[in-house]
Amino acid sequence: MTAVGALMKLHTGTPVTDPGVTESARLLAALKPAYGTPKQRTRDSYLWYYSSQVLVHAGGAGWDPWYGSLVDTLSATQETSGPATGSWDPMGTVPDRWGEYGGRLYVTTLHLLALEVPARHLPTYSAGAKPQP
Numbered sequence: 001m002t003a004v005g006a007l008m009k010l011h012t013g014t015p016v017t018d019p020g021v022t023e024s025a026r027l028l029a030a031l032k033p034a035y036g037t038p039k040q041r042t043r044d045s046y047l048w049y050y051s052s053q054v055l056v057h058a059g060g061a062g063w064d065p066w067y068g069s070l071v072d073t074l075s076a077t078q079e080t081s082g083p084a085t086g087s088w089d090p091m092g093t094v095p096d097r098w099g100e101y102g103g104r105l106y107v108t109t110l111h112l113l114a115l116e117v118p119a120r121h122l123p124t125y126s127a128g129a130k131p132q133p
Helices: 002-011 019-030 045-058 063-077 099-115
Strands: none
Touching: 002 019, 002 045, 019 045, 019 063, 045 063, 045 099, 063 099
């Protein structure tokens, strides 16, 4: 819920320099996307979707490594053959935290939305900035 809370703060006008936002972004950047193991699951499409939005809006050094981990993790686990090509298995060897409830469509949708965040969101910190020549 840290990611959702920080995103709501940003959407309601809290500046990216707010200590609550910067601390949330720091924490989320440290939680790099990874599946984990069956005993220590860290796969969480919901967290990754909201974290991607917070980190792209907050800017800073945490975004690039975090997004690189997201791309690497999702590229390595996307279905590459059969009728489910292009999707992600919600259960797989390491189940998604919400995969049992949302299924393949839910997990795939959140993964795609997380991947496209930099293409569809203008970072909050750059609003009003003058374009560089």
